[in-house]
Amino acid sequence: CDGRKLTELRDINCEVDLFKPLHGSALFQRGQTQVLCNVAFDSLDSVFRADPISVITGGLKEKNFMLHYEFPPYATNETGRSGPVGRREIGHGALAEKALRPLIPSDFPFTIRLTSEVLESNGSSSMATVCGGSLALMDSGVPLSSQAAGVAVGLMSQPDPKNSYELQDYRILTDIS
Structure with missing residues (x-):
C-alpha cells in the first residue's frame, strides 16, 4: 500500500550514544516507526524477584534483565492520557524482551534496565524495539553473544479452489x- 516492492524495506536510520549520563542509548527509525532506547545498570541486589505463586505457575524466580516498553498515545498521532499499562505494552514488551534476553551473558555483573519509548509508530514497534534495544545494549558495553534485529512479516495468499x-x-x- 505504500508503493514498495516485495523486496524493499523502508529507510532505516540509527544513532547511538545520544545521552552521555546514561549507560547506553539508541534511536532507531524504520520508515515512520521510531523508538528511543535507554540502558541503565543497577546492582544485582535489585533483580526482579517473583512472588511464590508466580514461581509455581511460571517457574521464573528472578531476572536481572528487564525491558520497559512504553507506547504513549502520541506515537500514533492520538491524544489522550497515559494510564495503566495496557495489553499492547505487555505483549509487545514481552516479545522484544524474549528476543533480547538470550543474548545477554548469564554472568553479567549488573541488573540491566532497558527502556524503549515508541516515539512514532506505523508498524512493528516491537521489532524496532529489538533493533534499538540491541544497539543501546551494545552502546552500554554489554557483551552480547550476537546482535539482534527484528522485522515484521506477513503472508498474502490465494487458496487453491480444489x-x-x-x-x-x-x-x-x-x-x-
Whole structure:
C-alpha cells in the first residue's frame, strides 16, 4: 500500500550514544516507526524477584534483565492520557524482551534496565524495539553473544479452489506497515 516492492524495506536510520549520563542509548527509525532506547545498570541486589505463586505457575524466580516498553498515545498521532499499562505494552514488551534476553551473558555483573519509548509508530514497534534495544545494549558495553534485529512479516495468499488447505499462490511481505 505504500508503493514498495516485495523486496524493499523502508529507510532505516540509527544513532547511538545520544545521552552521555546514561549507560547506553539508541534511536532507531524504520520508515515512520521510531523508538528511543535507554540502558541503565543497577546492582544485582535489585533483580526482579517473583512472588511464590508466580514461581509455581511460571517457574521464573528472578531476572536481572528487564525491558520497559512504553507506547504513549502520541506515537500514533492520538491524544489522550497515559494510564495503566495496557495489553499492547505487555505483549509487545514481552516479545522484544524474549528476543533480547538470550543474548545477554548469564554472568553479567549488573541488573540491566532497558527502556524503549515508541516515539512514532506505523508498524512493528516491537521489532524496532529489538533493533534499538540491541544497539543501546551494545552502546552500554554489554557483551552480547550476537546482535539482534527484528522485522515484521506477513503472508498474502490465494487458496487453491480444489483444496482449501493448499495455497495456489502466495507472497511474503517483509517490513509490513
